[in-house]
Amino acid sequence: MKQRQLGKSSLYTAPVVFGGNVFGWTLDEKGAFDILDQFVEAGFNTIDTANSYAHWVQGNKGGESETIIGNWIKSRKNRDRVVVITKVGSAMGSGQRDISEKAILREADASLRRLQVDEIDLYLTHWDDDKTPVEETLGAYQNLIEAGKVRFVGASNLSPERLQASLEASKQHGLPRYEVFQPEYNLYDRKGFEDGNAALCQREGLGVITYYSLASGFLSGKYRSEDDLSQSQRGGSAKKYLNERGMRILKALDEVARKHEVSQAGIALAWLLHRPGITAPIASATKPHHLESFLEAARVQLDAEDMATLDV
Numbered sequence: 156m157k158q159r160q161l162g163k164s165s166l167y168t169a170p171v172v173f174g175g176n177v178f179g180w181t182l183d184e185k186g187a188f189d190i191l192d193q194f195v196e197a198g199f200n201t202i203d204t205a206n207s208y209a210h211w212v213q214g215n216k217g218g219e220s221e222t223i224i225g226n227w228i229k230s231r232k233n234r235d236r237v238v239v240i241t242k243v244g245s246a247m248g249s250g251q252r253d254i255s256e257k258a259i260l261r262e263a264d265a266s267l268r269r270l271q272v273d274e275i276d277l278y279l280t281h282w283d284d285d286k287t288p289v290e291e292t293l294g295a296y297q298n299l300i301e302a303g304k305v306r307f308v309g310a311s312n313l314s315p316e317r318l319q320a321s322l323e324a325s326k327q328h329g330l331p332r333y334e335v336f337q338p339e340y341n342l343y344d345r346k347g348f349e350d351g352n353a354a355l356c357q358r359e360g361l362g363v364i365t366y367y368s369l370a371s372g373f374l375s376g377k378y379r380s381e382d383d384l385s386q387s388q389r390g391g392s393a394k395k396y397l398n399e400r401g402m403r404i405l406k407a408l409d410e411v412a413r414k415h416e417v418s419q420a421g422i423a424l425a426w427l428l429h430r431p432g433i434t435a436p437i438a439s440a441t442k443p444h445h446l447e448s449f450l451e452a453a454r455v456q457l458d459a460e461d462m463a464t465l466d467v
């Protein structure tokens with residue numbers, strides 16, 4: 156499976172990144188181990204998580220996803236086969252985002268303990284707190300890189316102004332550079348990224364890995380009415396897509412999926428892989444057959460007619 160470079164780093168990822176937000180939520184440890192085993196056996200290599208996953212589940216406090224991934228890596232002794240991405244700066248249910256030096260250094264050590272690794276491959280600013288100077292945040296990352304705790308850094312959910320300021324500070328002060336940006340982006344939710352950081356990411360050569368790549372499962376085609384939302388614990392999140400535009404997108408997905416004899420989810424992920432500047436989509440799987448769409452996305456070749464059909 157052909158791998159793609161993450162920005163200008165020495166990290167390479169297979170075409171789909173596994174979204175670890177489901178671990179400790181809709182998948183327990185045994186289920187997570189099973190799905191991760193199959194993910195790696197299929198030729199994929201990158202897992203995305205965060206220190207805050209899955210704090211929203213009753214009884215959880217955050218870090219459950221990292222703990223499960225760490226236990227899996229230790230059990231399988233496969234650290235050299237996987238790229239581990241985690242994040243810092245989420246409110247963790249407290250309502251307070253924090254990307255100060257103190258918070259980053261503290262949370263990085265906690266993530267390393269839960270992941271049971273010596274080094275995080277790619278460490279992302281998850282959310283901006285809109286007050287910490289970008290130089291302070293990048294300085295904390297420099298500390299971690301020099302200590303051998305982090306290899307490369309990236310960002311998610313930063314405004315164009317803060318991302319630009321961060322990149323300029325890296326150049327001016329010799330601080331670590333964000334190599335990857337992680338936006339919400341999919342066939343339905345396009346405006347935020349396309350009108351925001353897309354041009355900057357391409358101009359600066361940042362890798363882009365997208366989250367909500369299947370629009371909370373809507374782009375799999377399984378939610379076509381409100382009656383369908385009860386099919387999974389996450390179904391309620393797809394309700395906002397049940398409108399005229401959403402139905403047009405599903406119709407286009409159905410058409411292209413039939414043409415290529417693959418799933419709608421496979422086409423939705425492939426669309427992202429064919430978009431300019433996109434390195435890889437992040438997608439979650441809770442059942443083995445969900446991984447088939449990852450493989451479909453990696454191998455299907457969409458032509459200009461397909462892309463035009465999907466551009467609705």
